[in-house]
Amino acid sequence: MNASIWIETLMTGALLGMLYALFGLGLSLSLGVMRMINIAHGDLIVLAAYLSSVCAASLGMGPLASLIVVVPVMFAFGWLLQTWLLNRVVTRDAMSPLRSLLVLATCLVPLILLPWFTGFSTQRLLVEVLTLFTMALAWNLLAGYGGMVAIGHHVFVGIGSYALFAASNELGLNPWLALPLAGAVSAAFALVFAWPMFRLSGAYFAVGTWVLAELMRIIALNTTWLGAGAGMPLTAMGDFGRFERNAWVYWSALAVAVAATITAHRLLKGRLGLALMSLRDSPQAAAASGVPVTQAKLTLWVLTATFTGLAAGVAYMNTLQVSPDASFSLNWTAAAIFIVVLGGIGTLEGPFLGVLVYFVLREVFADFGAWYFIGLGSLAIAVMVLAPAGLWGWISKNGRIHLLSVRRPMPITPPATTPTENHL
Incomplete structure (x- = not known):
C-alpha cells in the first residue's frame, strides 16, 4: 500500500472521528449539563442530513453551502423543542423528557420523511386529512372552548384560498411564499367581520356567520378578476416538478397542523384559555369576575380564522383550482x-x-x-x-x-401559622 492510500485512510478516519466527536459533544451537553436522557439525538442528526439532501436536490446547493440553511433551521427546531416541549416537562420526573422525545421521534420524524416512501395519491390524501384536521381544530376552539358556534366558519376557507391564488397569480409570488398571506388576509377579514358578528349571540351569531359566508360567495362569483363562477387555477405550480410540488404541499399541511396544535395547547393552558372556558360556561359570571370578554372572543375569532385560512390555502394548493361554490x-x-x-x-x-x-x-x-x-x-x-x-x-x-390535557394543577399553599405556633 503506497503512502497516498495511507494518508487518505488516516484523513478519512480523522474526519469520521471528528464527526462522532461532534455527536458526542451534543449528547454530553444534553446529559451532563441539562440532565436529559436524549435517545432521539440520532433522529435529529438524520433529520439534518435529509434537510441537507433536500437543499442539494431542490436548490442545487453543495454540502457546505447547505449549512447556510441547515444550521439556522435546526437551531430554530431545537429552540422550539426546548421552548414548547422540554421546558414543560423538565421539572417532572426524569423519564418525562425521554417519553416526550420518544413520541416526537416516533411520530414527527417519519411523517417528515414520508414523501420519499409513499406515492403521490397517499400524499394528497394526507394533505386532505391534515388540512381538514386543522379546520376542525379551529372550529373546536371557537365552539368547544369559546362557546361561539359558527355555522359559516367556512367563509375563511374561501378567503384564505382566494388570497393565496390571487397573490400568486397576480403578483407572481411563489405559492409557498404567498401561503402566509392566506392566514394574514383571513385574520384581517376576521377583524372586519367581528364588528357586526359580535353584536349577535347564540343562534343569531351562528346563522349570521352562514349569511356572511354566502355573501362572500356571491361577491367572488361576480368578481371578474377572481375568475367569477369558473374560479382560477394556480398557474405558478406549473414551474415545479411533480415530486417537488406534492412533497412541499404535504410538508406545508403538516407544518400548519403541528403549528395549530401547539398554539391551541399553549393558548388553552394559559390565562386566555381560562378566560375562554369561563366565557363558554357563564358569560355573565366571567364578565363579573373581570374577564375581558370582547378581547378574549376577538383573539380566538382571529386566531381560528388565521389557521382556517392557512389550511384552506394548502388544501387548494393540493387541487390547483379554486372556485366560489367549492371554497365557500x-x-x-x-x-x-x-x-x-x-x-x-x-x-x-x-x-x-x-x-x-x-x-x-x-x-x-x-x-x-x-x-x-x-x-x-x-x-x-x-x-x-x-x-x-x-x-x-x-x-x-x-x-x-x-x-393533551389543558388542566392546571391546583396550587397548594401551606397553612398560615399563628404567632403562638411560631413561639412554640
Whole structure:
C-alpha cells in the first residue's frame, strides 16, 4: 500500500472521528449539563442530513453551502423543542423528557420523511386529512372552548384560498411564499367581520356567520378578476416538478397542523384559555369576575380564522383550482362539525380521533353512495345520544387517558401559622 492510500485512510478516519466527536459533544451537553436522557439525538442528526439532501436536490446547493440553511433551521427546531416541549416537562420526573422525545421521534420524524416512501395519491390524501384536521381544530376552539358556534366558519376557507391564488397569480409570488398571506388576509377579514358578528349571540351569531359566508360567495362569483363562477387555477405550480410540488404541499399541511396544535395547547393552558372556558360556561359570571370578554372572543375569532385560512390555502394548493361554490361551500363546516362532535367537542384530542374515523369511513364506505351519508348521519346521532362527550370523552372517562390535557394543577399553599405556633 503506497503512502497516498495511507494518508487518505488516516484523513478519512480523522474526519469520521471528528464527526462522532461532534455527536458526542451534543449528547454530553444534553446529559451532563441539562440532565436529559436524549435517545432521539440520532433522529435529529438524520433529520439534518435529509434537510441537507433536500437543499442539494431542490436548490442545487453543495454540502457546505447547505449549512447556510441547515444550521439556522435546526437551531430554530431545537429552540422550539426546548421552548414548547422540554421546558414543560423538565421539572417532572426524569423519564418525562425521554417519553416526550420518544413520541416526537416516533411520530414527527417519519411523517417528515414520508414523501420519499409513499406515492403521490397517499400524499394528497394526507394533505386532505391534515388540512381538514386543522379546520376542525379551529372550529373546536371557537365552539368547544369559546362557546361561539359558527355555522359559516367556512367563509375563511374561501378567503384564505382566494388570497393565496390571487397573490400568486397576480403578483407572481411563489405559492409557498404567498401561503402566509392566506392566514394574514383571513385574520384581517376576521377583524372586519367581528364588528357586526359580535353584536349577535347564540343562534343569531351562528346563522349570521352562514349569511356572511354566502355573501362572500356571491361577491367572488361576480368578481371578474377572481375568475367569477369558473374560479382560477394556480398557474405558478406549473414551474415545479411533480415530486417537488406534492412533497412541499404535504410538508406545508403538516407544518400548519403541528403549528395549530401547539398554539391551541399553549393558548388553552394559559390565562386566555381560562378566560375562554369561563366565557363558554357563564358569560355573565366571567364578565363579573373581570374577564375581558370582547378581547378574549376577538383573539380566538382571529386566531381560528388565521389557521382556517392557512389550511384552506394548502388544501387548494393540493387541487390547483379554486372556485366560489367549492371554497365557500357549507360542506367544509359540516365536515368540521362532524369530526369535532364524533371525536369530542371541547377536547384537543377529539379532532385527532374524529378526523381519523371520518377518513377511514370515507375510504372504506364511500362507494356505497347515499347509504354512506346515511351511515355518517346515523353514527353522529348515535355518538351524541350514547356518548355526548364524543369518542375521546368516552375513552378518557373509562381509561383515564389525557394526552393533551389543558388542566392546571391546583396550587397548594401551606397553612398560615399563628404567632403562638411560631413561639412554640
